[in-house]
Amino acid sequence: MNDSSHPHAATLDGEGRESGVSRRTLMLGGAALGLLGPALFPGSAQASQETASVPRANLLDTTTEAVYQTSFxxxxVGWVSDYTAYDSTQHRTGNASLRYTRAYSTTYVFAxxxxxxxxxxxxPVSASVWVKTAGMQNGGASVCVEWYAEDxxxxxxxxxxxxxxxxxxQLTVPPQAAPAGAAYMKAIFFLSRGATGTAWYDDLTIIKYTARLLRATLAAPAYRGLLIPGEHQEIDLRIGVFxxxxxxxxxxxxxxxxxxxxxxxVDTKSFKGSSQLxxxxxxxxxxxxxxxxxxxxRTRxxxxxxxKTFPLRKLRMDEVPTSYLDSHGRVRRNGELxxxxxxxxxxxxxxxxxxLRxxxxxxxxxxxxxSPQILNETQARGMTTLFNDQNADANQINQYKGHPSLLGxxxxxxxPADSQAGRLRPRYTSVTDNDPNHPSYSVDYRVWAGDDAQYVTDAFGTDPYPIFGKPTDIPRRVFTHTEATVRELPNTAIWPVxxxxxxxxxxxxxxxxxNLAEVRSMSWQAIVAGATGLLYYSRFDIENDVSGVPYRTLLDNAxxxxxxxxxxxxxxxxxxRASSIRVAGDDELRWTTRRxxxxxxxxxxxLSEEARTVSFAGRGNDPVQVLYERRNLVKTKGRYNDDIEGLGVRLFQIS
Structure with missing residues (x-):
């Protein structure tokens, strides 16, 4: 997510309509991706270990099933658009192939x-297709498979x-597992960004593999397997058999x-196999x-x-870290939330x-x-530092772990945590082995499965960037991503970008x-969905906005x-939670309560672009304050009623 390898791009469907999807490959034209010991205390707080059922893309059952095949x-007509057509003059087998032509480098569309x-x-699902090209300039032809939520x-x-x-x-997408909550999958052909020329696709095969049999996510303690005094009342393990x-x-x-x-x-329990235990x-x-x-x-x-095994450790009071992620995924820093x-x-x-201050x-x-000077200046301004450490070298961690500004x-x-676990685990272990007092944080444009994430990070966030400034924008994707992440990683620190x-x-x-309304909407979407922190991308971009919006305007919006x-x-x-608050149902409204x-x-x-009416009941009969709007709601016939504009945010305080 830096200047040279920022992951996000607009996705356009076969008719060239922009859908606002974000992911690294489409920005880089597919070329960049190949799909290719004790930590805090001895014998504790390690990543979980597993046998026979290792992370997907490392080991798959040999059982496969072809779920889709075509020689075109x-x-x-599902493959046909203004940019694609069936072509009988080129084919690897049979009598035709699918031709994809891009004449202009500024066009970016997919089949x-x-x-x-x-x-x-x-x-897990994989895809393979045969491809040839002609007149290709500034890039090449590629293929991918992608899963989407209902929205x-x-x-x-x-x-x-x-x-x-x-x-x-032949181009092949290695096995990639379908995420929980996926409503549909697409097979997609495309040319890399800025490329022109023609590609022909033939003999597409989509293969479905046997899933990893056993999945298990430690919901408590979710943080490094540590049972912290005053935090944890029980061990909570979520299990699924597939x-x-x-x-x-x-x-x-x-x-x-x-x-x-x-x-x-100390304890043992048996269950009959199920997808939810x-x-x-x-x-x-x-x-x-x-x-x-x-x-x-176990078989019959x-x-x-x-x-799978999970090392745990019940701590004494004198072993509690100075900073940690508590049983609700919140940062506890020097005893304070x-x-x-x-x-x-x-x-x-x-x-x-x-x-920034x-x-x-x-x-x-x-x-x-x-530099030490910048760390000191950060501390002097009452701010904390998330230190960029994307290697497995403990020297840097040991050098800076004692600085008072360090957050993590x-x-x-x-x-990705699934196919690249071998690269990520040493980074995570270098932190857990050497620094008991600061959590690690990871970001990806994909929603990770819980039992993959717990091998490689403490806190996690996704970064769906949905705003292009076009009528096709769908800002609600921030809520969908955050909600899916919270579901996969219960009680974990979730810090969306x-x-x-x-x-x-x-x-x-x-x-x-x-704009201001969109930044506010996306921020509160994440909070309502369960975020326990937020990151914003980025200060250096708003300082040099390509459309010319002044830096101070964008900084003031933030x-x-x-x-x-x-x-x-x-x-x-x-x-x-405020159990007395009862909100009338509306599929486009999302909310959370607090006491x-x-x-x-x-x-x-x-979440809608259209205005909605909200109606809710609450304790007492006093007026309800609409925070930051200098107005109150009066109870009428036992309910409070208000209008909320498209993508609007309402923050109500009930005395």
Whole structure:
């Protein structure tokens, strides 16, 4: 997510309509992606271990099923657009192929088709197609598969490189698992950004693999396997069994065993196989020290088909880190709750810090190694640092881990947790092995599966950038992404990245940066969906907006939004919900409630472009304050009523 490899691009469908999807490959034309010990305490806080069922793309069952095949003989209109056509003059087999032609480098369109039978949760899918080109300039031809939520939000995808070959060559998307919550998958043909020429596609095959049999996510303790005094009342393990096609989950028995450091079994429980299981065990009966939680899937004859283990440690009070992520995914920093509101920056100067402090940001994430002077200046301004450390070298961690401004380590920028776990685990381990007091943070444009993420990061955020300044923009994608991430990673710190910049700065067809209303909407979408922190991208982009919007205007927009979030952050971080608030149903409205002090709060976003009416009931009969709008609502016939504009935000306080 830096200047040279920013991941985001507009996706256009077969008719050239922009859909606002963000991902690295389309920006880079596919060429950049190949799809190719104790930590905090001895015997504890490590990434979980598994046997037989290792992360997808590392090991797959050999069972496969072809769910879609075409040699482009059937003239399926789903593949045809103004840029594609069936061509009988070129073909590898049969009598035709699909021809894709781009005459102008400024055109960026895709040929895509929904493929049925490819959305089973966590089931890997691969694609292969034969391609040849002619007259290709400034890039090449590529193919990908992508999954989307019901509202069209991109969730994840698998990609190939590009080819300029004038002879038939095969491009293959390695197995990529369908995410939970996917509504449909598309197979997509495209030319890299800025390329011109013609490509022919033939003999497309979509293969579905057997899923990883056993999935398990540790919901508590979600942070490094640490049972922290005052935080955790129980161990909570979420389990799913995903057997081969045609075999029911009930063919497997799930065994969970909790053992102490000496190997003595403390607890055990058995379940009949299911896609949704939950093991819990009270923490109060455990002594301080190390434990191992093992979950296994066993066949009817008792053989272990797959197994995962999670090291745990129950801490003494004198072992509690100075900073950590608590049982609700909130930052506890020197004993105080902290809601990070950060901004990406380039090499940081004192002037940059002054600008960020002016806008109210609490955290700086720099694309460089900050000097001791800059760290000191950051601390002097009451701000914290997310330190960019994307390697496995512990020297840098040990050098800077004691600085008072340090909030945590930014260890991953757009590298997937499933297919690239071998690269990411050493980075994560270098942090957990050497720094017990600061969490790690990772960002990706894909929604990660929970049991993949827990191997490689402490905090996580996605970065869907939906604003191009066009009628086709769908800002609601921030909510969809955040909600999906919170569902996959219960009780984990979720810090989404909110768009401040103009996608046109990266030649992504952006017309303008997000306006004030859009920045506010995206920010509160993330909070309503469960974010426990926010990052904004980026200060250096709004300083040099390609459309010419002044820096101070964009900085002031951020300041307006950030000021409100900072003021309400103690309320946002409250874990008590206002159960007395009851909101009338509306599919386009999303909300969350809080109880803080002697007041109830209702935070609401309108995901629609159209105005809506909100009606809710609450305690008492006093007027309800509409925060930051200098007006109140009066109770009428037992309810409060208000209008909320398209993409609007309403923050209600009920005394």
């Amino acid at each position: 003989e059937d003239s399926d 895509g088709k929904k493929i049925p039978g490819t959305t089973d949760a966590f089931v 069209g939000t991109f969730l994840t995808g698998g990609y190939t490189g590009t080819t300029q070959s004038t002879e038939w060559v 057997p081969p096609s045609g075999s029911p989950a009930t063919d497997y028995q799930i065994q969970v065993e909790l053992s102490d450091a000496a190997g003595k079994r 939950r093991y819990t065990s009270p923490v109060s009966r455990l002594r301080d020290g190390s434990y191992q939680l093992r979950v296994s899937a 004859d008792g053989a272990t088909a797959s197994e 902290y809601f990070p509101i950060g901004a990406y920056n380039g090499p940081t100067t004192v002037q940059n810090l002054d600008d 002016y806008a109210g940001f609490t955290t700086v994430l720099s694309y460089h190694v900050p 380590w930014y260890i991953n920028d757009e590298t 909110i768009q401040l910049h103009n996608l046109g700065n990266y030649k992504h067809f952006g017309m303008r940066p997000p 300041k307006t939004v950030v000021a409100q979030i900072r003021e309400l952050s103690p309320v946002i971080l409250s874990t008590e 803080f002090g002697n007041r109830d709060y209702l935070f609401m976003v309108n």
